[in-house]
Amino acid sequence: MAGVVLRDWKAELRDILPDFFDSPDGGPARPACVPECGQGWAGVVDRCCVRIAAALQFGESFRFESIRVSQGALRISWGGRLSAASEAAVRAAIDLAEARSLCVCETCGARGRLYRADGVLSTRCADHAEGVPAMRPEMEGVHLTQVTVRGRLRVVVAARYVFESDAFVRIDEDDVPSSQRA
Template sequence: MATDWKRDLMLRHARLFLPMAEEPSRSVGYPHCDHGWQDILLRLCRRIEIALLDRETFEFVRIRQKMGILRVDWDAEASEDTEASIGHAVDLAVARSACTCEICGAEGQRYSKRGWLLTRCADHAAGDPVPNRPGFENVHRLRRWGDKPACITRATTARPTR
């Protein structure tokens, strides 16, 4: 029997989720994405737990795939510094999802299939590749963590000269 990695993630990081015992998939914050982004979400949860101080609270409101990338909605009662750290962790997860196949976790790119945007590897490709829009050509795979790609967004535009 296959394990439910989403339920396990919620139980392992109970401080970040409010799971419904009877139906975890109907819980607020339940991850609505495929197995390929499991590692991204695990790293995100770890980073958030590290950022939280003792009396601070955090809750995932929604985790889903939208426009081919990870979307994370959250709520926190925390200091500005902690919220900034959480925001940075979420930004890293979103950037990594933009070049990680949602199905298997391999290096991927965005595809358009009948108007739906998906991030897929060559083996799971569906539809037509989406060319990078101006301003989005700065998402690059920099290195691998284990067998999963790690992505980062970096500025590639030149500074204006006087």
């Protein structure tokens, strides 16, 4: 991306989807949400917004509470009034974004991995990395806590995130030979 001048991606997203970012009452008690992550993850956040917008039905509301970095990964919290089906779709979109962030350099958007430097985790490409890789190679891309909603139950399952398809594959379906399944 060297030499390319980008508009402020945060302002651009807010222009396109003001309801997702602005305070509903405009008051100081609930300030507008500004993503607190690097420009390398603009595409990850953008993709997440597109999925959420597609999931919302007429009359439903959604708003980001915070978009930040935790343990080197994107962390998104939100509020809204949604049907169970729409809520499941929103949670799935956010799970995908958080998993994808662990594969994308937060600085430049190139393919990255998790590094640890002085105890601090960050996801970076080889050019922007500091410290040493924080995951064993066989754990790269494994996302251990995907939460799905089944009726009123929230069920945690282990899943592998596949960057190329931007989708989860359940680890029990992916890794366990069919002959060993119950």
